[in-house]
Amino acid sequence: MSMNNQGRPTGIQNSDSAVPETVTGNRGLQIEEPLIFEQDSGGRCGVDLPEVPAVASRLGAVKPRGRIGLPGLAEPQVVRHYTRLSQKNYAIDSGLYPLGSCTMKHNPRLNEKMARLPGFADVHPLQPESTVQGALELMAELGRWLATLTGMAAVTLAPAAGAHGEMCGIMAIRSAHDAKGDKGRTKILVPESAHGTNPATAAACGYAVEAIPATEDGRVDLEALKAKLGPDVAGLMLTNPNTCGLFERDIITIAEAVHAAGAYFYCDGANFNAIVGRVRPADLGIDVMHINLHKTFSTPHGGGGPGSGPVVFAESLAPFVPVPYVVQDKDGAFRLVEQAGDGPAFGRMKAFHGQMGMFVRALAYMMSHGADGLRQVANDAVLNANYLLARLQDVMTPSFAGPCMHECLFDDRFLKGTGVTTLDIAKALIDEGFHPMTMYFPLVVHGALLIEPTETESKASLDQFVTALRALAERAKSGDVAYFQGAPRLTPRRRLDETAAARKPVLRWSPAVEPETVAAE
């Protein structure tokens, strides 16, 4: 055995690799972390605050509240708590995150820096307009980029996320029909492959939802669509590229048919990343479309938001853009229009003017790429997805023939008879160090696996993913069901019991019953 001269061993003596049971339950870098409520030891505080100035209370008749029940911790304890929790997360920063339809691309840190400039982050939404000209200019400039990239006439930046943008678009369609006095349109057509938010949005706006079937090749069934179009249809909500990762070849014909029926064409822009800089949605006959800044324009997903869902409008719907919006006066000054007044504009849809923090990030991203770079974004996103499709199609079962756009869809036919499910494949991928693809969506194929690599993955990263997925597909076919059903094994937690969670929901921590109380009975 080799040792240094203090007796410290420097070589390896024992190569037993069995994972031990530890005393603490911790496993090296994976540290167990109790709830913050279980770490209170009274009276500590992670913020030093001054004494309360002595004044006579002006709270009125309301009684001051009693104890809230928050735990007290010092700053280092809080830092450690959240750091340890963060280490239980997979993230884009850690590796490939091919969650189809979510566009999990790299989030540049320049964008974070820009959003934190005091001139953007420390500005109150109701400051006098003369003190926020730069903020209004930024909104106008972002709007100009979005309108130019889509070829559209008008933009609202107000919606807080994609689904909120959908709501905005459907409201604009309704406003346009109302303005014409056309009250007979009670239906919105939505393809079967649509995101769940589409039918939810249409229904929330009071429309009946009619599903349009897909054809054998994964596109909207044009004949079925035409058969459903009529004077009772307010609009069509279509995702393009669609959720099967395919471009709707007939889209111009679809748009013409929708318009001929007096309806409007809403496009769900969740998948705009595939075509940004290469195709302007206005050229496809689309009347209104939302754009997820947290997808195409790389604002961070943040563990589930915040997002931002600006909506672009063609001339046909431009008069109905909701408040608030920015206008520029002849003297060059920017102004916010905050009240809908008696005009055709509706609104508002949320407090203040939209997700400013996301606007700054998105514009920083657009300016970084430029018109030339954004086109390359679409090229590489589509290239990466087609590369995965090509490398996996012999061991997995692609649902439709390529080329695909920014994502490729497989179904579970390749698992038939193996006893292994789509869910099992996903969980086994986790042990291989990848975030799984989107599972069981879209609903138009059985056991869907929807893979969206995005343009920010290297070829080496894709090749490693292919190697892992090919090996798992082979392993599934070899009949090793137990391996899959036990996966994942290398994560902070193994498979979680979702049924138990839903049957008897525990949705918050509650203090344990005091033992004294029990003893007193």
Add this chain to the structure above:
Amino acid sequence: MRYLPLTEADRRSMLEAIGVPSVDELFRDVPEAARLSGPIKGLSNHMGELEVDRALSAMAGKNLPAGSVPSFLGAGAYRHHIPATVDHLVQRGEFLTAYTPYQPEVSQGTLQVLFEFQTQVSLLTGMDVANASMYDGATACAEAVMMANRVTRRKKAVLSGGLHPHYRDTTTTDARFIGFETVVMPPAPTGGEDLLAEVDGDTSCVVVQNPDVFGHVRDYTELGKACQAKGALLIVVVTEAVSLGLLTPPGDMGADIVAAEGQSLGNALNFGGPYVGLFAVKEKLVRQMPGRLCGQTVDADGRRGFVLTLSTREQHIRREKATSNICTNSGLCALAFSIHLSLLGEEGFTRLAEINHAKAVQLADKLAAVKGVEIVNGSFFNEFTVKLPKPAAAVVEALAQRGILGGVPASRLFGGGLDDLLIVAATETNTESDMDAFATALAEVL
């Protein structure tokens, strides 16, 4: 381009593996008429970090940061001190660049944060259960009304005149398109209102705000009881979450649903967004709630863990029958809220609330001493309304010229009317000399 890892050689070999001669071939399903042959005109080409930084910093430089001058703006967005730790932790890539925790085994960090957030919101509001966040307070308010309509199977909401006009308008927008009725009470900056007189057998809910948009603090306990007797729900809106450190929580006043804005904790002003909507309900209403919910469970080895749960309420399962169309919410803002509250703890949060109230009392005394200024409120937390001898909008503009951000004219919020009313807030960030500067400048411009 620095964000794109593929080399030209990679691209060539990948095209070869796919079996197409060029990337254009992959776009062959795009109708020819819509194919663009080169970069879109009218936009700049790519830029380095330095150039982007320079351009955006120039834009930022045209704004007046609230922290650079004495600032007294509130009305739904409040400038508080955010400990440095908060922004450091939310920028950890594992939080920042993850998405909705669809795969719980690799998302226990986000899920435990949400479980703790739900607990914190429940405790603060005095309610049984909270969800994992909404877009903001205004959309939370509108969703609360729609939830009340579902629960009661009634279609009329009564909105207090003390409700923030943006919250009111967000709700009436939904009312118009979704198809329910709203009774909007006129603003009552000085006095009370008889909300109960508007409640009848069709009323699903009464929406009040505490403190209200003019700053008045009210006890809604009796209103809650009266609503219950008439089968309507009481929805309490809170726009200043710090007030919950001092005031009777809505749950103790009999609120059925609380819709609140959580920006005050952990989140910068950001010119109005992103913020974080808080949404809490009584236990019996949980299955009618919108939005994501995190629940506790066990894993295959019997260890405690967390998952998204009750998703049969949600759009990705229920589609057109969902309780809401919300998908992405305000995860990272909720995290910031949660970290800030964890740092404050019981003692810090309570004291922060006390300081805010005391600062507002000090400011009210100083402004009341200015000739022609009248404090409208009999009660307030950290925000109150003053009556001026001149239109408030012009006064605010004149104050801005003197480097003071002196409050929000009620006319800006209400779109006209109430011209002489100015809504003023004070927080722990305001020093006595800020307040003196404000009072002095106000005396000068009146």
